[in-house]
Every structure is written in C-alpha cells, then in structure tokens.
Amino acid sequence: MVEPEFNLAAFNCPHCGAYAQMHWQGVSLYSNSEHEPDINISTCHVCDKLALWDYATGWKMVYPQKVTSSLPHPDMPEVLKKDFEEARQVAPISPRAACALLRLVIQKLLIELGEKGKNIDNDIQSLVDKGLSPRIQRALDVVRVTGNNAVHPGELDEKDIQTVSSSLFGLVNLIIDSAISTDKKLNAMYENLPKGALEGIANRESKSEKAKK
Secondary structure, X not given: OOOOOOOOOEEEOOOOOOEEEEEEEEEXXXXXXXXXXXXXXXXXXXXXXXXXXXXXHOOEEEXXXXXXXXXXXXXXXXXXXXXXXXXXXXXXXXHHHHHHHHHHHHHHHHHHOOOOOOOHHHHHHHHHHOOXXXXXXXXXXXHHHHHHHXXXXXXXXXXXXXXXXXXXXXHHHHHHXXXXXXXXHHHHHHHOOOHHHHHHHHHHHXXXXXXXX
C-alpha cells in the first residue's frame, strides 16, 4: 500500500482505496495569479474524488481526514460494523467520541452473544458465569470503562486520550476474534471430522447424559 503523499503521482486513494494516478491542481486564495498556491487538490483517476492539501500545514492532507485505526475484524457482525467504521472516521477529530462509539459496539456485541444488552456490566458478569475467559473479560471491561469515562470531563487525561482511543480498536477486534472467530474455526473443524467419529462422540454424550439422570 502506498500512503497518500503530497505531489506523488500515484498512491492508494483515501476515498476508494485503489492504487491510482492522481491529477494535481494548485489553487490560490488570492486574485494575484503570480501568488503561490495556498491549496493543492489531488483527484483520483478511479473514483474521481478529491483530496485537499494545505500549504499552512506543510502540504499535509487536510481532507479527507487520514484514518489509521484498525479495520474491523473480518468476522465482525454486520450490525456492529457501522458504529465501528464511524468510530474510525471520527477518531482523528474526536477520540472521545470514538471511545464512546466503541463502547456501543461492545454493547451490541453482547447482544449478539446472547445477552440482554441493557447493562454491560451485568452482561459481562453473565458471560463470566458461563465460562468467559478472564482475558476477554478484562478486555471487555477496558472498553466499557474507557467508553464511559470518555464522555465525562476529567475522567481521562487529555494527553492520553488519543493513545487510549487507538488501542481500543485493536482490543475490540481481539474480543471479536476470541468470542466469535475461535468458535467459528473450531466448529468448522469439528464438522469436518469423519462421520463415524461424530457418531461416536454423539453416542458418548448420550451415555453421559443418561448417567447423570
């Protein structure tokens, strides 16, 4: 992947993601045509969308905002992706808002995992009672507490909020991987066992249930 860079002939478009040729055009904010451009515009030859580069920032891209947060996990349920993507887009402007949105992602994930989704703390405890890994319980609580604190002034240090926000994206993906992907992979491997082996396991479980009664 080639990151967007000022005056580069081609890079991965910040809009469509395609590696594409860029058309560059300088724009002066003054009427004097001899004045150096204040703004440069790069236009993607694939999607035809533009990016703005500002002289005052040392020719950094000021639109669209550069998004560096983790992409959503491939197994992330669709119902969570909209909020996760919104958190990614808003993170460079308001990391506090990103933290709050990621808390919402966790709340919706708990519903996907069979919980009520009304009280995150209670839902996490319910999963712990059902055998949830302590590692994932801690990850869930980090996102829960950080998301809560992000909307309350003084609860999070302004110097740390950007770093904390960036870390939460990876943490949400870790939770998805453990809570959804691992079971998905195990179930797929189990279903691919020979028919005779599956029948033997079913027979063993049936005997075990009878013995309990």
